[in-house]
Amino acid sequence: MDGKDWLHGRIGDLAGFLLDLIGTPRVVRMFGKEIAKRIPLPWDQQLVAVSRGMQIAGIVVCVINGRDLAKCECFVDVVVNEGKERVRQLMEWAAKDWRNLEQLVPAA
Structure with missing residues (x-):
């Protein structure tokens, strides 16, 4: 069960990183990271x-x-x-x- 949470966390981290690369404000990065963490994955x-x-x-x-x-x-x-x-x-x-x-x- 921890593996699923870990994977969702890494997806959120990736989203935050990508948002940082394009220069979004910190609040937008944090919001985008949380949304990405919560998106259901197919598996x-x-x-x-x-x-x-x-x-x-x-x-x-x-x-x-x-x-x-x-x-x-x-x-x-x-x-x-x-x-x-x-x-x-x-x-x-x-x-x-x-x-x-x-x-x-x-x-x-």
Whole structure:
């Protein structure tokens, strides 16, 4: 998930750099940089779906190994970022069909 944020940040940096090259005022550069960071990229949904799928797999490994979920980094990250209800929903969908996990990713 951090990779997606990093990539959006680099796109914003590039936009800011290009705006600086053409001599725009600082406020315009900052505004343009923020807009560029927030533009949805075509692969965002797939990247999130793959990341969530990997986290679900990590949670399953923790459960299989009898590890306390409070100490499972994958579980903690999903709970912190998605909330308890979302975790339940992700686990139910993953148990039914891994291929449909992408449908749970919010549209950009």
